[in-house]
Amino acid sequence: MAFSTFISCSDDENELKNDPMGLQLRADPVFGDVLTDAKGKTLYFFSNDAKGTSTCTAGCLTTWPKYHSAETSTDMAVDKAEIGEITRADGSKQTTYKGWPLYYFTGDNSANTINGDGLEKIWFVAKPDYMLMVVNSQLVGANGKNYKEDLSEGMGNTIYFTDDRGRTLYAFAPDKFNKNTFTKEDFSNDPIWPIYQMISGALPSIIADELIDNIDVFGKKQLTYKGWPLYYFGQDSQTGDNKGVSVPQPGIWPIVNENSSIAPSN
Structure with missing residues (x-):
């Protein structure tokens, strides 16, 4: 047995x-x-x-x-x-x-x-599900020049918003409140300035929920902050890059942060 x-x-x-x-x-x-x-x-x-x-x-x-x-x-x-x-x-x-x-x-x-x-x-x-994150870094344009928060040339860290992995997000100056005026219907220019499509998740405590929204862009969702549709810059090849601030000149594609004005309605 x-x-x-x-x-x-x-x-x-x-x-x-x-x-x-x-x-x-x-x-x-x-x-x-x-x-x-x-x-x-x-x-x-x-x-x-x-x-x-x-x-x-x-x-x-x-x-x-x-x-x-x-x-x-x-x-x-x-x-x-x-x-x-x-x-x-x-x-x-x-x-x-x-x-x-x-x-x-x-x-x-x-x-x-x-x-x-x-x-x-x-x-x-530390949270696993941030929809946006906050970065504090020197702005360095695609032209290699250093910029301050007001986009004048110079040294100094700027606090701005990114995706959950630290990839910089931008606004497009000609856009209107919750209205994307850049992206073409066929998305042919999306690789240059891709729309930011994450629309759910947690927010860092300095970002107020009521300032966040999302819009429909030819069938895709795009996150907005203070009415500004948010975009990536296609040439930001590495995490932490913020080259888009100088393209085609400073002020056309600014970073977004607490100090950003509310997007104009018209």
């Missing part, structure tokens, strides 16, 4: 096997779904990191320590394909989500707290 062998596990061993590892998703009553570490500690995105490298160094890391885990995620709700890893300038590793390096905030002294969101308008709680 054959006998089966049963190996029992202690409660501690079972608990260890079921412990979460890597990135986790937590439903927050205020912010919705947010990314956390395995212990429930909130994680953040830094608006200066649009190019996918960490610009938080030295004293910055004292307040915003980097997050890294060798494990991707045991949470079935987390899209593991979006989890990545970078090597920082000091040789250490840092985990990314949708290309954004992830950080803690030392002001969150316990799990389930979110005290760092919106600080300086450049730190935002």
